[in-house]
Amino acid sequence: MSIIKVENLKKEYKIIEKQNGLFGYFKNLIKPQYREITAVNNINFEIKKGELVGYIGENGAGKSTTIKMLTGLLTPTSGKIIVDGIVPNEKRIQNNRNIGAVFGQKTQLWWDLPVIESFRLIKKMFRIPENEYRKNLKNFTDILNLEELLEKQVKNLSLGQKMRCEIAATFLHNPKIVYLDEPTIGLDVFVKENIRKFIKEINKEKETTVILTTHDLKDIEDVCDRIILLDRGQIIYDGSKQSFKDAYGKYTLAELIVSSKPVNCKEFVHSDSFEIIEETENKIKIKFKHLETTIVNIMNEISKYCIIDDIHMKEAELEEILKEIYKGAYKK
Amino acid sequence: MKQVLHNISLYLSFLKISLKEILIYRVDCIVGIFSELVVEGVSLIFIFIVFRNTDNLAGWNFQQILLLYGVTRISLGIVGYCFDGLYDIGPKYMRNGDFDKILLRPVHPLVSIIGASKEFVALTDFFIGIGITIYMLIQLAIPITFLLIFKIVFFSIVGALIIGAINTIFSISSFWTYRSNEVIWSFYRIYTFAQYPIDIYNAFIKIIITVILPFAFVAYYPTMEYLGFNKYMIYLSPVVAIVLWIIAIKLWNLALNKYRSTGT
Numbered sequence: 001m002s003i004i005k006v007e008n009l010k011k012e013y014k015i016i017e018k019q020n021g022l023f024g025y026f027k028n029l030i031k032p033q034y035r036e037i038t039a040v041n042n043i044n045f046e047i048k049k050g051e052l053v054g055y056i057g058e059n060g061a062g063k064s065t066t067i068k069m070l071t072g073l074l075t076p077t078s079g080k081i082i083v084d085g086i087v088p089n090e091k092r093i094q095n096n097r098n099i100g101a102v103f104g105q106k107t108q109l110w111w112d113l114p115v116i117e118s119f120r121l122i123k124k125m126f127r128i129p130e131n132e133y134r135k136n137l138k139n140f141t142d143i144l145n146l147e148e149l150l151e152k153q154v155k156n157l158s159l160g161q162k163m164r165c166e167i168a169a170t171f172l173h174n175p176k177i178v179y180l181d182e183p184t185i186g187l188d189v190f191v192k193e194n195i196r197k198f199i200k201e202i203n204k205e206k207e208t209t210v211i212l213t214t215h216d217l218k219d220i221e222d223v224c225d226r227i228i229l230l231d232r233g234q235i236i237y238d239g240s241k242q243s244f245k246d247a248y249g250k251y252t253l254a255e256l257i258v259s260s261k262p263v264n265c266k267e268f269v270h271s272d273s274f275e276i277i278e279e280t281e282n283k284i285k286i287k288f289k290h291l292e293t294t295i296v297n298i299m300n301e302i303s304k305y306c307i308i309d310d311i312h313m314k315e316a317e318l319e320e321i322l323k324e325i326y327k328g329a330y331k332k
Numbered sequence: 333m334k335q336v337l338h339n340i341s342l343y344l345s346f347l348k349i350s351l352k353e354i355l356i357y358r359v360d361c362i363v364g365i366f367s368e369l370v371v372e373g374v375s376l377i378f379i380f381i382v383f384r385n386t387d388n389l390a391g392w393n394f395q396q397i398l399l400l401y402g403v404t405r406i407s408l409g410i411v412g413y414c415f416d417g418l419y420d421i422g423p424k425y426m427r428n429g430d431f432d433k434i435l436l437r438p439v440h441p442l443v444s445i446i447g448a449s450k451e452f453v454a455l456t457d458f459f460i461g462i463g464i465t466i467y468m469l470i471q472l473a474i475p476i477t478f479l480l481i482f483k484i485v486f487f488s489i490v491g492a493l494i495i496g497a498i499n500t501i502f503s504i505s506s507f508w509t510y511r512s513n514e515v516i517w518s519f520y521r522i523y524t525f526a527q528y529p530i531d532i533y534n535a536f537i538k539i540i541i542t543v544i545l546p547f548a549f550v551a552y553y554p555t556m557e558y559l560g561f562n563k564y565m566i567y568l569s570p571v572v573a574i575v576l577w578i579i580a581i582k583l584w585n586l587a588l589n590k591y592r593s594t595g596t
Binding site: 013014068071072073074075089092093094096097099101103106108110111112113117121124125126 | 342345346349352353356429430432433435436437438439440589592593594
């Protein structure tokens with residue numbers, strides 16, 4: 001049973017064509033010239049309850065537009081969206097009860113007041129039952145280390161502290177679905193890890209569906225099971241993270257630690273399915289394609305010539321794969 | 333009805349948290365109160381000067397005019413504080429994109445916006461209004477009965493709601509311009525006419541302040557009742573308030589839907 005269903009979704013914008021020079025600005029003022037752009041072009045997907053979905057794409061690919069339509073902030077030009085049985089743009093306020101959202105660095109907290117005041121108001125806004133609120137607050141405080149932050153004014157918090165509070169505020173009312181638009185932007189590695197851990201734990205505990213857009217692919221790597229890749233308003237990939245890597249990831253790198261190795265292994269080993277790209281006295285680096293061979297085959301081959309002590313595998317990183325895809329897409 | 337009550341209670345919570353925010357800035361409060369007093373003083377001096385040259389305005393004497401002034405101030409004080417958030421929609425929420433944040437809350441955006449009112453110093457007006465009203469009632473030898481107090485309290489709130497609704501209607505301009513605060517403000521200025529007996533104006537202005545922007549129902553008709561000049565018009569005020577709010581919310585929602593489909 002899918003919690004989010006998107007069918008033939010389309011969003012077109014009219015934007016004013018900018019003209020150069022002061023004269024151009026005046027011309028715009030009197031008779032603006034419009035140009036139509038299609039931000040989201042006929043996309044379809046379904047998301048099941050409890051899924052962790054990475055919604056990725058370059059700037060301007062249509063990610064934020066999609067999220068805005070899913071949250072009911074924008075009305076689609078055509079197509080259908082159903083989120084937990086509700087059409088978000090028709091019953092926006094009702095939909096808001098089911099969802100949580102973080103948009104980049106915009107804060108939903110009250111700037112001049114201690115964090116806890118914002119939490120209390122959120123409790124009232126969403127009519128969170130007292131025991132539920134207490135339980136969540138305690139749980140979130142533990143995972144996100146908020147203890148010392150709760151009594152501090154929001155404006156005095158660092159970016160990382162603020163985002164931790166922001167995330168807590170977003171999950172406070174047990175939303176069924178959470179949209180996170182660039183939640184880790186500008187944060188240091190420890191805070192990022194903390195936030196990822198939080199998302200995973202809450203997802204496990206409450207089956208919260210999370211849709212995450214980010215430019216930090218480590219977020220996706222760490223958190224998401226599924227990837228939807230958007231390019232110029234269209235979905236170009238939708239599937240599991242692993243099969244994404246399998247389909248697009250060209251190479252896997254393996255590093256073998258060996259002993260009693262002949263001086264030059266390259267001379268002896270001949271294979272079309274893998275390639276030795278670097279070798280030293282006790283180390284061999286191998287590049288191979290997942291579909292063409294397996295590490296077992298490679299080890300069999302190599303062990304004919306030396307003893308393998310240890311092995312490190314490194315899969316092609318998402319980032320590398322994406323770069324390849326984008327390059328390809330632009331060539332079209 | 334339950335939803336309305338929940339909205340009102342949320343509005344008060346928002347107002348409370350906004351008050352906490354503003355009270356942090358003590359100097360701002362003091363400066364605000366001072367400037368309110370200056371504005372107040374200028375208006376009063378103007379009335380004094382008028383009555384140095386004449387002893388009545390359309391049949392109203394000095395004390396009666398001041399009673400109207402006092403009753404007006406009570407409502408304006410309430411509006412100035414409780415509905416001030418409307419001025420922020422264009423220049424604040426729309427300009428820096430905070431409007432989306434408000435749309436994601438499980439309440440109507442107007443509750444959030446009006447609840448974020450911080451012009452707590454406008455209550456200076458409110459208290460001066462109460463002072464002048466009581467003083468003039470004594471001067472005019474009008475007995476201050478329990479019923480009269482109830483009427484003044486009730487119709488001052490109704491009056492504030494009338495202005496609040498009119499300001500809400502003009503706040504719709506924020507969907508097209510960041511300078512919506514100036515639009516609201518310029519129409520609100522027309523209120524000045526309703527601070528004096530409407531018989532001193534020509535038909536055009538009369539129609540404006542009784543029908544088009546029915547400011548006359550805020551304090552003018554109620555004061556006429558307190559003075560015994562007109563016993564019935566006052567009871568139209570709550571009707572005017574309700575009708576205006578229905579129009580304001582309908583139009584606001586319409587504009588909001590339009591805004592969401594264009595996406596700016």
